[in-house]
Amino acid sequence: MNDQPNMPDWNQMRALLATVETGSLSAAAKRLGLTQPTLGRQVAALEESLGLVIFERVGRSLVLTEAGQQLMTALREMGAAAERVTLSAAAQSQSIEGVVRITAADIYAGHVLPPVLEKIQAVAPAIRIEVLATGSISDLLRREADIAIRHVRPDQDGLIARRCKDTAAFVYGTPALLDRLGRPQTGDELARGKFVGPLQGNDDFIAEMARRGVKLGPENFPFATQSGMTGWEWVRRGMCLGAMVEAVARLTPEVTVAVPSIPPIPVPVWMVTHRELHTSRRIRLVFDMLVEFFS
Known part of the structure; x- marks a missing residue:
């Protein structure tokens, strides 16, 4: 009969390591890109698989037990080893060279991409x-770009x-603009506001807002621009309202959600490349890192 404890999952051990290093489940969840309940379940599963009580709750704080403190020594060594593996893999990528062109909406290029780049x-x-920073799918079709970040799934031949x-x-x-609008609480009240929209029309946005009880019309859009960066700057300056991911x-502390009770608009994110270009080492590397970042 095997009396040995079950082999713990590395994700569980990583969850524990992050919890100790950050000092709380919420901070650890943020570091690892998980929800707090998911991270808490991983720590609990680790305790069960090892047959140990790792944490004790003292008020709102988590305190390592003696067994937990001994376990952390080994976990830190494992974390350091994992980092060495990552660095070794990175070193193997040093020989990958050349140009990779990414096309994305200017607002994504300016605000979202910098960390992954x-x-x-x-x-x-x-x-x-x-x-x-154009956001046009034609950039890919004309071979002006290798990878595109899109919010709709492309249906053109030759793309994956x-x-x-x-x-x-x-x-x-x-806040100042919302004050002037009387701090809207309903869709009807929000519909009194002025919005910025794209040059090519607002039909899709008007339809999405109508499904959320906000009835907008052409008169709600006195401002229009082809540039997401420009439109967002107008919103930041208090000229108008605007939708944004x-x-x-x-990253824009000057703004706040206009009416928090109105459900958000879901925005899918697609990573797109040419089928044959996906076999290029440098394009594959960048594509995979972008997918990981946006996932």
Whole structure:
């Protein structure tokens, strides 16, 4: 009969390591990109598989037991070993070189991409990243770009796409603008506001808002631009209201959600490349790192 404890999963051990290093389940979940309940289940599963009580709750704090403290020594060694593996893999990528062109909407290029571009450069410094901040699918079809970040699944021949984690968009405005609107609480009250829209029309956005009880018309859009960066700057300055994905709005402390009770608009994220280009080492590396970042 085998009396040995079950072999713990590395994800469970990584969850424990992050919890101790950050000091709380919530901070550890944020570091690892998990929800707090998911991370808590991983720590609990580790305790069960090892047959140990690792944490004791003291008020709202988690305190390592003596067994937990002994376990952390080995876990830190494992974490260091995992980091060495990552660095070794990165070193293997040093020989990958050349240009990789990414096309994305300008708002994504300016606000969302910088962290992953820095990571790609650190892993493969011989790769030159060129970003076409246009958001036009024709960039791929004309071979002006190798990889595209899109919010709709492309149906053109010769392209392959990976769906990443969906995001969501809310309507935002500055506190001063929302004060002038009387701090809207309902869709009807929000519909009194002025919005920025794209040059090519607002039909899709109007339909999405109508499904959420906000009835908008052409008169709600006195401002229009082809540039997401420009439109967002107008929103940040308090000129108008505007819809934006959470990832960008989080980086813009001047704005707030206009009516939090209105459900967000789901925004899918697709990573797209040419079928034959996906076999290129440098394009494959960048494509996979983008998928991981957006997932």
